[in-house]
Amino acid sequence: MKQEVWIAVGVLTLVCFAIKAVGPVALGGRDLPRWAERLIVLLPAALLSALVVVQTFADGKALALDARAAGLAAALVAVALRASVLSVLLVAAGTAAGLRALT
Amino acid sequence: MRAALPLVIPTALIGASFGVSAATSGWGTVAPIVMSAIVFSGAAQFATLAVLGAGGSVITAIVAATLIASRFLAIGVALGPSMRGGKVRRALEGQAVVDASLILAKTGEARYGVRRLLGSTLPQYVGWSLGTVGGVLAGESIPDPKTLGLDALFPAFFLVLVWSELGDRAARVTAAAATLIAVVLIPVAPPGIPVVAASLAVLVGRVAQR
Numbered sequence: 001m002k003q004e005v006w007i008a009v010g011v012l013t014l015v016c017f018a019i020k021a022v023g024p025v026a027l028g029g030r031d032l033p034r035w036a037e038r039l040i041v042l043l044p045a046a047l048l049s050a051l052v053v054v055q056t057f058a059d060g061k062a063l064a065l066d067a068r069a070a071g072l073a074a075a076l077v078a079v080a081l082r083a084s085v086l087s088v089l090l091v092a093a094g095t096a097a098g099l100r101a102l103t
Numbered sequence: 104m105r106a107a108l109p110l111v112i113p114t115a116l117i118g119a120s121f122g123v124s125a126a127t128s129g130w131g132t133v134a135p136i137v138m139s140a141i142v143f144s145g146a147a148q149f150a151t152l153a154v155l156g157a158g159g160s161v162i163t164a165i166v167a168a169t170l171i172a173s174r175f176l177a178i179g180v181a182l183g184p185s186m187r188g189g190k191v192r193r194a195l196e197g198q199a200v201v202d203a204s205l206i207l208a209k210t211g212e213a214r215y216g217v218r219r220l221l222g223s224t225l226p227q228y229v230g231w232s233l234g235t236v237g238g239v240l241a242g243e244s245i246p247d248p249k250t251l252g253l254d255a256l257f258p259a260f261f262l263v264l265v266w267s268e269l270g271d272r273a274a275r276v277t278a279a280a281a282t283l284i285a286v287v288l289i290p291v292a293p294p295g296i297p298v299v300a301a302s303l304a305v306l307v308g309r310v311a312q313r
Contacts, residue, residue, distance in 0.1 A: 004161045005130050008151050009138045011165050016142050016172050017198065023179025024197035028186040032213075038312060040213040042277040042305040043181040044205035047174060048265035049278040050301030051202055053285040055258040058297070063289050071255025072262065079266050086109045092259030093113075097252030 071096035104222040115234030122238020139235035147172045170295030177302040185215040199224040206264040277308030
């Protein structure tokens with residue numbers, strides 16, 4: 001087990017370094033054409049929406065509806081009511097934790 | 104930097120739970136700490152832990168973690184063009200990229216600031232690394248992140264971040280398409296793929312752009 005762990009840590013150090021370096025090395029210092037910029041502007045909306053979905057509704061390779069979904073629903077209400085970031089986070093965590101404590 | 108501060112304690116607690124799980128799975132004390140300090144990708148680290156813990160091979164663990172980390176390719180494409188300086192410097196600066204950088208390091212339309220990037224990631228890095236150290240040392244006395252609802256806290260934070268983008272119609276269309284892609288892919292694709300594939304939603308959003 002110990003040796004396997006170190007192999008994984010070593011390889012993933014290199015892999016993660018490379019993954020994070022590709023964009024900056026390949027595209028850094030360039031003025032991108034207008035069409036590319038217009039796509040990049042939309043990347044935060046695409047990736048962060050997908051992260052919200054995956055972190056809320058994915059349980060491994062299955063879709064799941066659990067306390068996290070209740071937390072997100074509560075967070076959505078808080079965001080729509082223009083609550084502060086900290087309040088939104090507390091509402092989300094509190095809802096999920098409360099629901100789990102009850103069930 | 105201030106925008107990232109609400110995440111420090113939750114990040115430290117999740118880092119601690121990684122430390123506890125790794126230490127109690129026979130990883131020893133040094134490997135989990137080294138992994139948090141240099142791999143610095145929570146989801147990829149938990150994937151490694153899960154695969155090895157379930158008796159999977161090292162290769163399976165590495166592939167699983169790589170798929171999870173693949174979204175940083177897309178995030179690097181967003182931030183890369185804003186980076187100046189030599190290749191080595193850009194490669195090193197790219198290591199500071201985390202999910203939240205997509206919004207927290209933004210300075211304008213498709214523009215990012217390196218100082219904002221470093222400033223917004225630093226609190227999270229410190230929290231994650233020190234949390235792991237704490238978890239490895241403290242063992243089971245660390246509370247389970249699920250009991251505290253912390254697994255609901257991170258998607259809520261990303262919701263806050265993405266909300267700030269949705270004033271724009273093309274961004275709303277993109278977000279809707281990305282949501283659909285992720286929901287459809289979760290049951291059929293390996294973990295990690297749904298997020299990176301959702302970056303294709305920008306092509307749908309482009310149609311709605313003026």
